[in-house]
Amino acid sequence: MKKFLKHTHFLVTGGAGFIGSNLVEELLKNNYRVTVLDNLSTGKIENIKPFMDNPNFKFIKGDIRNLDVCLKACENIDYLLHQAAIGSVSRSLEEPILYNDININGTLNIMYAAQNKKVKKVVYASSSSVYGDTETLPKIEGNEGQLLSPYALTKKVDEMYASMFYEIYKLPTIGLRYFNVYGPKQNEKSIYSAVIPSFINKLINNEQVTINGDGESSRDFTYVSDVVKANINACLASSKCNGKIYNIAYGDQTTLNDLYYNIRALLKKELKPIYGPFRKGDIRHSKADISKAKKELDYRPTTNISLGLEKTVNWYLQNQIKP
Numbered sequence: 345m346k347k348f349l350k351h352t353h354f355l356v357t358g359g360a361g362f363i364g365s366n367l368v369e370e371l372l373k374n375n376y377r378v379t380v381l382d383n384l385s386t387g388k389i390e391n392i393k394p395f396m397d398n399p400n401f402k403f404i405k406g407d408i409r410n411l412d413v414c415l416k417a418c419e420n421i422d423y424l425l426h427q428a429a430i431g432s433v434s435r436s437l438e439e440p441i442l443y444n445d446i447n448i449n450g451t452l453n454i455m456y457a458a459q460n461k462k463v464k465k466v467v468y469a470s471s472s473s474v475y476g477d478t479e480t481l482p483k484i485e486g487n488e489g490q491l492l493s494p495y496a497l498t499k500k501v502d503e504m505y506a507s508m509f510y511e512i513y514k515l516p517t518i519g520l521r522y523f524n525v526y527g528p529k530q531n532e533k534s535i536y537s538a539v540i541p542s543f544i545n546k547l548i549n550n551e552q553v554t555i556n557g558d559g560e561s562s563r564d565f566t567y568v569s570d571v572v573k574a575n576i577n578a579c580l581a582s583s584k585c586n587g588k589i590y591n592i593a594y595g596d597q598t599t600l601n602d603l604y605y606n607i608r609a610l611l612k613k614e615l616k617p618i619y620g621p622f623r624k625g626d627i628r629h630s631k632a633d634i635s636k637a638k639k640e641l642d643y644r645p646t647t648n649i650s651l652g653l654e655k656t657v658n659w660y661l662q663n664q665i666k667p
């Protein structure tokens with residue numbers, strides 16, 4: 345891992361969630377100080393339980409919709425890794441007001457608090473969903489289409505706020521547009537779970553998987569440790585990167601059918617999938633151009649889909665799901 349000064353203190357919002365807890369694990373492994381701010385709405389206490397006895401770790405159970413909580417959490421913080429948000433494109437179509445409150449108002453509180461408490465830099469999670477209906481592949485920063493969901497809109501507004509906070513208030517911010525992140529600790533049991541943990545969970549339990557559409561939709565699946573590295577590199581990136589946004593992906597395309605049959609083979613199952621209707625708000629294909637992050641953040645993803653799936657399936661077999 346690239347080096348920070350000794351005693352560097354990170355605030356990870358959403359640190360009890362999937363990506364956040366993987367970030368916390370890596371930072372603590374390298375002896376940095378980490379505070380997590382999380383309301384445990386979709387995150388799990390089990391994700392951070394192993395860190396509770398670490399003297400470098402502190403957990404604040406709180407909500408980013410509360411400005412006072414954000415101000416307090418930002419005291420004496422060097423770098424803020426803002427992961428807290430409510431995910432799921434489909435849920436956002438049902439609850440747009442909730443998405444606005446958490447993802448926009450919450451992010452505004454975080455940016456405001458970071459600026460007020462003189463945090464060195466805010467690196468925040470954006471999403472590939474901001475590309476909307478653009479059919480250009482690979483997706484490249486600056487070529488976005490019409491947004492297809494309230495979730496995508498909230499992430500777009502976050503990017504606008506972040507760049508404004510840099511331009512006007514000189515708070516260094518860097519946005520990372522994650523593309524379909526997967527790996528250990530991702531929630532596998534919610535009806536809004538992402539495809540990989542949900543396929544694994546169903547197959548382990550010998551349940552049939554429903555694929556939305558014909559299975560030929562594709563995604564750029566990104567292993568979580570590559571996302572962790574991107575966050576760390578972004579903290580240490582030159583000031584030329586401030587106020588900017590970067591695609592963070594593996595840079596490849598996998599169809600849902602290929603994904604399903606790969607997971608099925610790893611689990612040695614025979615079940616056939618069911619094909620359901622396409623989901624509203626979903627894009628057909630996704631693949632990122634990651635050259636900007638490679639050049640400016642020195643981002644080098646190392647885990648391809650076969651290796652990443654093998655690691656992920658093994659983790660679920662060992663840790664989570666009891667068939």
Ligand SMILES: NC(=O)c1ccc[n+]([C@@H]2O[C@H](COP(=O)([O-])OP(=O)(O)OC[C@H]3O[C@@H](n4cnc5c(N)ncnc54)[C@H](O)[C@@H]3O)[C@@H](O)[C@H]2O)c1
Binds near residue numbers: 358359522
């Ligand atoms: N997983 C992906 O594929 C993906 C893709 C694109 C973007 N993202 C973004 O990455 C970030 C992390 O996503 P994740 O997959 O780890 O999701 P997650 O649901 O596992 O983590 C989000 C965390 O934020 C916390 N949280 C939610 N609302 C909160 C609030 N009001 N106050 C405090 N904490 C709150 C949750 O409890 C949870 O621990 C999110 O911003 C998400 O939008 C994820």
